Amino acid sequence: MNIQKIAIGCDHGGFAYKDAIIEFLTNQNIEVYDFGTDSGDSVDYPDFVHPVAEHVESENVDLGIVLCGSGNGAAMTANKHQGIRAGLCWTEELAALARQHNNANILSIPARFVSKEVALSMVATFIATDFEGGRHERRVGKMSCM
Ligand code: RB5
Numbered sequence: 001m002n003i004q005k006i007a008i009g010c011d012h013g014g015f016a017y018k019d020a021i022i023e024f025l026t027n028q029n030i031e032v033y034d035f036g037t038d039s040g041d042s043v044d045y046p047d048f049v050h051p052v053a054e055h056v057e058s059e060n061v062d063l064g065i066v067l068c069g070s071g072n073g074a075a076m077t078a079n080k081h082q083g084i085r086a087g088l089c090w091t092e093e094l095a096a097l098a099r100q101h102n103n104a105n106i107l108s109i110p111a112r113f114v115s116k117e118v119a120l121s122m123v124a125t126f127i128a129t130d131f132e133g134g135r136h137e138r139r140v141g142k143m144s145c146m
Contacts, residue, residue: 014067
């Protein structure tokens with residue numbers, strides 16, 4: 001998958017890593033749509049995750065990245081969108097598997113539980129890894145309740 005556009009959003013729990021991720025992606029010549037938040041002030045993560053999910057779902061961007069303290073609120077919010085498969089990952093291997101096996105289109109990062117280096121390595125792996133299809137295509141096709 002040739003990644004050209006990525007949407008990113010976080011709450012105050014993920015804000016500390018957002019700029020480093022944007023810098024990394026920009027250096028890869030990827031256009032980044034930044035939906036905030038833009039400070040460490042306390043905010044509500046759904047306000048910053050829904051815009052990312054909407055842009056991924058409507059295919060305005062190729063993939064999304066969301067961050068909050070635990071990664072759970074961000075992932076749960078994103079996964080309310082029918083077309084979203086957000087994977088909560090805390091190692092590079094999990095980020096690869098989320099793409100390979102689950103065709104994840106959003107990476108959720110638990111910023112209070114992984115180092116910035118791990119967060120960046122997960123982003124690098126997530127954007128460089130393709131869905132394997134095959135038996136995984138059948139399983140992903142059975143995820144929807146609609
Ligand atoms: C904010 O304190 C924290 O609750 C949030 O970042 C996230 O962990 C929620 O799931």
